[in-house]
Amino acid sequence: MGRIAAAGFESRTYLIEHMDIQQYMTEVGQRARAASRAMARADTAVKNRALSLIAVAIRRDADLLRAANQVDLETARANGLAPAMLDRLTLSEQAIATMIAGLEQIVALPDPIGEISNMKYRPTGIQVGQMRVPLGVIGIIYEARPNVTVDAAGLCIKSGNATILRGGSEAHHCNQALARLVQEGLAGAGLPQDAVQVVDTTDRAAVGALITMPQYVDVIVPRGGKGLIERLIKEATVPMIKHLDGICHVYIDDQADLDKAVKIAFNAKCHRYGTCNTMETLLVARAVAPQVLPQLAKLYQGKEVELRADDEARAILAGYPHLAAASEEDWRTEYLAAILAVKVVADVDEAIAHINTYSSQHTDSIVTENHSRAMRFLREVDSASVMINASTRFADGFEFGLGAEIGISNDKLHARGPVGLEGLTSLKYVVFGHGEVRE
Amino acid sequence: MGRIAAAGFESRTYLIEHMDIQQYMTEVGQRARAASRAMARADTAVKNRALSLIAVAIRRDADLLRAANQVDLETARANGLAPAMLDRLTLSEQAIATMIAGLEQIVALPDPIGEISNMKYRPTGIQVGQMRVPLGVIGIIYEARPNVTVDAAGLCIKSGNATILRGGSEAHHCNQALARLVQEGLAGAGLPQDAVQVVDTTDRAAVGALITMPQYVDVIVPRGGKGLIERLIKEATVPMIKHLDGICHVYIDDQADLDKAVKIAFNAKCHRYGTCNTMETLLVARAVAPQVLPQLAKLYQGKEVELRADDEARAILAGYPHLAAASEEDWRTEYLAAILAVKVVADVDEAIAHINTYSSQHTDSIVTENHSRAMRFLREVDSASVMINASTRFADGFEFGLGAEIGISNDKLHARGPVGLEGLTSLKYVVFGHGEVRE
Structure with missing residues (x-):
């Protein structure tokens, strides 16, 4: 049944792959x-209705979605995709439930659009403020994560934007199946189906076109590894909301509460090792390093974390089974693995200087009881x-209370x-007048 | 005396013009x-002190500044600079007083930096908000407007930014003289003189370098004509805060108060004709066009404004001495002159559609008493x-209450x-924790 269900999704793809990609993307x-x-x-009610209808359709067609996903998975396995990638590609029952819950969360979020703020009278008589607009x-x-298709579509619908989605080619069948359900929900609420378009070709030229048409696209949000983002930065003429990597620091001050410090640094x-808000370098004040590093080493040892330490830290950590000398390169490296760079610093000044030199400006945390x-x-x-x-792991849209994160x-x-x-969204200025002119 | 005073400003320029521009700009x-x-x-007090010291220095050295300006003006006249450009280049006594007043206004503005907003507790126990940072x-x-040197330096100092200023080469001597006074003020307040650097070469390659070093420059603010901005857009890799042009509209609805409408449209x-917030196209609802256009024509005739009108408007305006037929090109043109495109539209829908097609997304105004x-x-x-x-002419930082405008x-x-x-400025997230970790 998987193949039959999937067959329908392929006919349009077939046509497009025989069209000129640039022309297709322009359309x-x-x-x-x-x-x-x-x-x-x-209106808010109309956007919420579309989101709810999409959730209903996904629940109804869960079996069809999983069948389309099976086609993708079989091809991916045949092509020897890595197990971690296969895992991300898999649309499990749980993953479908999470997608539906995500849509329901977005329905519950306040609508940011149309909000008018800071309306103030000016001496000329006009009243000036700002309105939030898409x-x-x-x-x-x-990349090949079908859940992003629905999460991103949901956020763009709620924020009053149209969106063009280009997912990893390995998830092509599943993404096309999801696109149909999203468009069904839009149509059911009386919104244009073209508000969410999932690019219906696996040709890489489609990405090149998407990032170089500022007349049709206001911003690109790339989600993926550093390699993808670096390539897009080089080629894009459309502005991007992006991050390249997360080289996050925790600095343990000599006036830290060491219990908090150990919990946070662990x-x-x-x-999680693979996330961008994971700590990659630990900085410890000289005065407390001999106390705190051995305590932390016990915890890290239980997880077989490799420690790449500077000379001072290595002397304190002598005997730790996974210990190596840090080179300057380590201060610049996002391991995304059970590896941690460790450096002893004199004080908060040296910590700030180190972070402002080597951090990727993502997330950095100090542990101290000293207010100043x-x-x-x-x-x-x-x-x-x-x-x-606090742990750097809190740097996340849900944890920060944004409700969801693009x-x-x-x-x-x-x-x-x-x-x-x-x-x-963006803020535009709005002016309420009563016939005022400039003198 | 002008030449003697100016001579000192030239020695460093001489050296730089014999250096490699790319190397100079990197430094x-x-x-x-x-x-x-x-x-x-x-701190706020330190930044305000620098601004006040700069104002004092400019007042003290007003004669020296005008002497340096004379050197620029003589060269510009010898090179046949257009009278309008010479006018902008001239540092009159009044212009110096306005620069000083501008600095004093910036001192009086609240410091945006360090403000923390929206600190909210999350269920995990952390408190999350945002801090405003440079x-x-x-x-x-x-271009060759020496007053921009001081205005821009003032805004950047107050907002806690460093700035690199590159003014038009015609104002080179005057800008270098101003740079010395700005740096004197910075030093007097204990701030680094390098916080405001005026590029000390007239070589155009300096601009090319400035807009392609994202590692040193976070944003470019270009101020000048459309030609300059278009060229910068093509070459820049640093993001820009910019506008290309101002094709602004006034739409007179059939439920407008016609007295207000006539005042506003006039x-x-x-x-002023040469400003970006000047109306370039007037849209009038069909039902009131026969009433309102003749009234407006009387006022425009007094200013010899040329009207480029569509067929319907031309029929109403028959007999107006400066009347021409509008082509589609007129809807896309920023005249910056005593010329106005005029079009009759059916209603607010057609007005919105026209504006969203042809406007440069700068400033557009409706005149109506109808709330919806x-x-x-x-x-x-x-x-x-x-x-x-309200008149589109209000779209301006001072009129909107921003205090000043970059x-x-x-x-x-x-x-x-x-x-x-x-x-x-930018907003960064700040988190206050008590030892919280992610579960």
């Missing part, structure tokens, strides 16, 4: 731009998320840190 | 990046500033509309 862009006008006007068309480029490294040092760290560390006495930005312009619905 | 960039760290940490290094590229066109139409216009017109019953953005990302101190 996709034009349709998105047209749909974005209707989305910007859509960005327009969002392009999203991601959690920040070992809660905490406040200096907060102000002077130039990263998207700066924390006091991605994380390490850039300073527009959105910085976890990006939720607000990051997909 | 400028590195110094700016280093200075930006100190600027980000600087962008880092701002590059400003402008002011929006005739208050006003609100639809406000929400659906996709421009940086959208107005009800430029206007027609982009949707980051800052939109007039850009003041806030547009030169």
